[in-house]
Amino acid sequence: MSVVVVGAGEMGYHLARRLSLENKDVTLIDRDEERVYWIQENLDVRAIHGKGASPDVLLKAGIASASMLIAVTDSDEVNLVACYVGKLLNGVMKKVARLREEDYSAIPQILDDKHLGIDLVISPEREAVAKLIQILEVPGATDVLDFAEQRIKLFGICLQADSPLAGRSLLNIRAAYPDNKFLIPVLLRESDVLIPRGEDVLRPNDTIYIMASAADIPTLLDICGLRSRSLKRFIIYGTTRVAVKFVNELEKRGVTNIRVIGADSHACEKIAAEVRHALVLRSDTLDEGFLRSEGIADTDAFFAMTDDDEQNALSAILAKRMGSYRVGAVTNKIEYHRLASAIGVDIAVNPRLAGVAHIIQFIRKGRVLSVSMLPGDAVEILECEAMETSDIVGHPMRTLRFPRGSIVGAVERGKELIIPDGSTVIMPGDRVIIFSRRELVPRIEKFLTVKLEYFG
């Protein structure tokens, strides 16, 4: 399958990298000649210099035989025109466009087949805010992924030295809490992603991922030694689109005590007009005195959401020092995203990465219901329905020759969540959630006799 990606910014670059790792033919188009040259050297993709909406350039990129066009430049107009031109040149191809402005939602027919024919509209800002809300719903979590229509959650927490789980092996933990259904399928240790085995011992500073029913989460948080504290007082630093959307979402959920700090007076006025209760403050710098006077010590959550990654990281650390219970930062560079937890930022969200994840999910099809990625994209999580013909059905788990580095995390049968052990037998129709290192995914496919096919 061949994919044409317009725009080689952070999003385009990471999409191209992901797809090329999966042996897809990717052609990238960008206006910046040096960027094109650099990508040509560093990725196994073809990069073309030119305007993304130009028919000539699109034809040169092989649009006529492509199965998908993904327009992710910074400009909504270029993305829309690229999709339109693409539609005229190749009628059967799927089209994905990144749109920042929400204005288009007033006339939804613009996206349908008669007009632009865009199959998926992606807004990184909206994705990022959705991800943040998802994370905030599990107090104390650094990352949250939903499965089975939110009935099953996978959440990441960073183990403190005083956590009751630190220093214990998984077998030990399982034995200590026989009544609770949960599984620790993945953990992040320094920069590695590990799929732990029973005898592996958890260490302080590991980020462990716990999979459980949504209903059991409060008890599990107790087990982990996390007091669940509901978040009521927020300070948001920055007046970007993400900040505005985030404030709106929080207000929709009934949070009234929000302070927004911005440096630019126009931007402050604009955001003040858009929010309902939030207090907008204008300040050039984020100094200690100002933060203290705004009550940082009693704040439940501080989020740094400016355009500047370095400023976001440093101000989040400052807020944490000064007593904010949770701190979060928006990162724009994907390299910084992985650093966030190491320097003490509890929650890091990257809008572009969130956008990329959504597009990758869209690209997958077949009987796989969802595919998610963990940080560093070394591990993929596949959610699928076990078919009668599949090799995993009808045998106890211990007799299955599952490749090392992959594990069946959970099985949902009807309304019941089963955390599988060696004797579990998967029945047809069960919903199965599998964790696997990315390079093993093809072997898992064979097991499932489900092809992780792409469109086209």
Add this chain to the structure above:
Amino acid sequence: MNRRIVVSSLAAISSLVSLSIITAVPWALYYGEDTWQVLAAISLGASIIGIAIYAVFRERGMAYGSKEALIIVSGGWLLASLIGTLPYMATGVLPNFIDALFESVSGFSTTGASVIPDPESLPKSVLFWRSTTHWLGGMGIVVLSVAVMPFLGVGGMGMLKAEVPSPVIDRLRPRVTGTARTLWKVYIILTVTEIFLLGLGGMNLFDSVCHTFGTVATGGFSTRTASIAHYNSRYIDVVVTVFMLAAGINFTLHFEALSGNPKCYFQSTEFRTYLMLFAGSSLFITFQLWGEHCHELGDALCQSVFQVASIMTTTGYVTANWELWPYSTQWLLLCLMFVGGCAGSTGGGMKCLRIIVVAKHVFRELFLLVHPRAVMPLKVDSHAVASPIVNSIMAFISLFVGVWAVSTLLLIALEADMITAVGAVSATLSNVGPGLAQVGAVDNYAWFNGPSKLLLTFDMLVGRLELFTVMVLFTREFWRE
């Protein structure tokens, strides 16, 4: 530098080269030679060792940097050349290691300079291996490795750049593996067509396969002492000429033509220059030969066309002893050795594209003397050539001349006379094969002493890898951690 990646990639490339020795075994069996056991043993033994080393050192998600790519390509060629000596030494054809290395590097670098005076006396299986080294080296062993082993493709662009003889690489396909496969497909189409056409001309299968390998790789090893002249057939001369010329053309153009756009040839400035140089030189030599050396115009034309094509594409097949020709024609042939084929072809030398860029650059400098404020991008095919590429081409030419001058000096100091030395160094650095005087059309390289052979071996290798890839290994910066 990531040593695991370097070791595992080198092991993968080596096992592929070792495995290809097995293709000589059927010929040994067919001709009833007892070499087949030795060849099969070397091939399987070496490839099993290679695969084992690969299995131990391989890593998930290999990430290459430019350093790794450079060392993998240089090291891969060195290892391939060493593995290539095994069939010569184990069968006792060339018991001396330096001779075997010379013959092996000459094969892989598609030079065609030989230390074997009479190929007819050799076992057919060893002759086949000798020609196979040409064929593998022509499109490139790294390109082949990337094509058949996709896991090398992740950082493959750097390796392709280090191996493919061209200042710029066209990506024929979005992925490196796809690009490598496409190049090999074009190469295989050329090969199969020529084998068929030579067969029609009455050549037996063995000879036509070997000569085809020598032609499409622009190598020049023949199974006959007298080279192509042995067949004394105008049909065979014409077929070989056409395929030598085709092998000297940028393979991107062949690919475009095969995909249904044959007009692309004449849209390329480089192709037009290549063809004009070929036609002009052939005409000049024809008229120099007509009368004194050849009584018939047809003979003169046929000999000059074949020889110009052979030298210019750096193949080195021979139908006439040009040592007996007028000096003006010998000098012209020597100059053509430097020009070589087109960029992105299997030919050696400096490549037409670089000559064009240098010529335009010189013209631009002259123009700027008259109009100091003129803005003049250097254009080829109505596209501006970026100045880093122009600079790199100028550096390439300087380095080429430098290596050429120093090698010639060393060779004269070691043993040769001046004309022989100039001919030998030019013919090896440009990967032609036969040179002038004592290494001329009907001579060979067997009489050189060990150090001279090593020097010429080095020239062949750096010439094939277009200097930079090998020479960068001699800089201190490269080895600094």
